[in-house]
Amino acid sequence: MVQFIQAQNVGLAYLEERFSLQLAEDEAFFTEWFENLPEITDLEKPDLDKIKLHFLRLVKYPPLSEETVKLVVLSPLLNLAGFYDEPFYMRGEQSIQISAEDEGEIIRGRIDILVIQEQFWLLVIESKRSSFSLLEAIPQALVYMLANPSQDKPTFGLVTNGSHFLFVKLTKQNIPKYALSDEFTLLRRKNELYQVLSVLKNLSQSLS
Numbered sequence: 001m002v003q004f005i006q007a008q009n010v011g012l013a014y015l016e017e018r019f020s021l022q023l024a025e026d027e028a029f030f031t032e033w034f035e036n037l038p039e040i041t042d043l044e045k046p047d048l049d050k051i052k053l054h055f056l057r058l059v060k061y062p063p064l065s066e067e068t069v070k071l072v073v074l075s076p077l078l079n080l081a082g083f084y085d086e087p088f089y090m091r092g093e094q095s096i097q098i099s100a101e102d103e104g105e106i107i108r109g110r111i112d113i114l115v116i117q118e119q120f121w122l123l124v125i126e127s128k129r130s131s132f133s134l135l136e137a138i139p140q141a142l143v144y145m146l147a148n149p150s151q152d153k154p155t156f157g158l159v160t161n162g163s164h165f166l167f168v169k170l171t172k173q174n175i176p177k178y179a180l181s182d183e184f185t186l187l188r189r190k191n192e193l194y195q196v197l198s199v200l201k202n203l204s205q206s207l208s
Contacts (some may be wrong), residue, residue: 010139019146021176030169030179032156032206037198046078048193051076052186055162069162077193082199087208134166134183135157142178145170156203163187165196 015021024030040048055070058064080086137159145155145168157168167181181199184192 010143012139012142015139015142015146019176021142021146021178024177024179029171029177030167030181032169033167033181033199033204034204037195038205039133040194040198044197045194046081047076047080048197052191052193055186059163061139064162069160073162074160077197077200080197082204082208083200088204134139134161135162138168138180140164141168142170146172146176147176148172158200165192167199 012021015078051073058068058072058073078090082088084090097204141157141159148155148170151172155170155172159168163186165184168178170176170178184196186193
């Protein structure tokens with residue numbers, strides 16, 4: 001009998017065992033988050049400062065829902081990065097399922113935001129409540145990325161709870177491999193949203 005598993009209940013150990021997923025140790029595997037990043041313009045900086053201000057104001061009045069994180073933080077970031085423009089288009093709350101060969105198990109879940117270009121899943125964003133640890137969301141994001149039908153192109157993901165941000169890269173040639181960026185936060189004195197937007201702009205430019 002086929003067993004159905006919810007994506008949010010899956011851990012990295014399960015993905016490593018069932019899908020042979022490996023963590024890429026070579027720094028050159030995922031350079032898109034730190035190499036040749038575009039500059040943040042003087043016009044963009046006030047918008048980023050305002051996103052930070054709005055978020056910090058909202059966290060004074062908990063609880064802060066996923067929908068609020070999307071509205072206040074993710075949406076303006078994606079807009080500034082160009083993910084609302086051609087050739088990309090957005091889909092939200094998409095169902096996915098993925099199965100390990102001959103294992104009799106199917107993982108199901110729903111993607112919060114999916115950015116699509118030429119029918120390939122190029123950016124998966126998993127947003128969580130502001131109190132949610134990003135470490136808990138990484139396996140779920142990897143499930144969605146493993147479900148990408150494209151085998152020859154890398155998939156990039158962003159996991160965020162509104163205050164912290166982590167980028168993920170996955171390739172699926174032969175053995176699936178993934179790597180993580182450093183974690184960025186808007187809670188530091190220096191607004192690290194500048195760096196987050198720079199990485200997003202780099203991804204949108206390289207994928208378009």
